[in-house]
Amino acid sequence: MTMKVIVHQFNIEPTDEQEHTMFQTLGLCRRLYNTALEQREIYYRQTTNCLTYNKQANELAALKKVFPEYRTVNAQVLQDCLKRLDNSFQRFFDGISGYPHYKDMYHYNSFTYPQADKQDHFKRPGYIYPPKIGYVKLNAHFEFDPSLVSRINVKFHGGKWYANLTSEIEETQCYGLLTQVGIDVGLLSFAAFSDGSKIENPRYYRKSEKRLAKLQRQLSRKKKGSKNRGKAKSKVAKYHAKIANQRKDFLHRASYHIVQEYDFIAVEDLQIKNMVKNHCLAKSISDAGWGIFIKYIEYKSKKFGKILVKVPPAGTSQTCICGEHVPKDLSVRVHECPKCKLKADRDVVSAMVILQRANEMCA
């Protein structure tokens, strides 16, 4: 029997009080990690021996006596901090990565319950219970089996909180349990995800477009066949190349992120979509970027063994996940379903519909 480890990522919504505790937990974990790293360095300088994980973990009880604030953090979570440090050293000794770094708040943004007690954390429907934090609202955008969850990681990323749930399952069961995402191209933002997150258009886009328009105006004023016109032409061409490079770089980073985060990726089939003639310029431009984006996701999916499903695009923006037809023109930003009462960003709902279609296709 082959077992496979899979990770689901769900958005969680802590209350203000819970969020305060979560930030405090992150801060304490980071302090523990850095202190433990320093302790290892001092120990090494004095004895030329390495301090082990067990030795450091045995000191946790004493640490809580001196610094009672550590009692507010779950014991497993503290052990996990030391384990992370130990793993970093192992990777360093094995020559896989560099010497462990001290972490700042941007590089220490999650804490982990390494031995989740299966369904104990999911007794209340729609909530997750990370010990010492309390019941936090969990936005599970697809079904998962709580009894299989063996590890919970709570992460703060891009201003939002996520729960990464690790399950170990038989290879044959994995289908439908993979981390899934539907992606919709937006007009205001670059892409919207079915879990409610978004990738914004890079700010330089608009700036670059303005500058390009100015260069093009200058070009049009030059006399045909003149030397100055040639100069202006090459300026425009150079600027086009610069924008293209910026865009490529952005698309590479965005597609890499998606393929790293998700196993099952659903997008609209653009070849069909392109057959519909579009008179909205901004939409055409974003569609062009979207085509390259899908290509990048496609080959990265193959490289990393992920699944990419393209679904028929018809009506994804006019439908609710409950099946109700919810018509709206481009100016309406919020989807409000009269039937199931779902109210959310229109592009996010489209992304959910896209994911739903992909699942139906693969069922």
Ligand SMILES: [Zn+2]
């Ligand atoms: Zn609905």
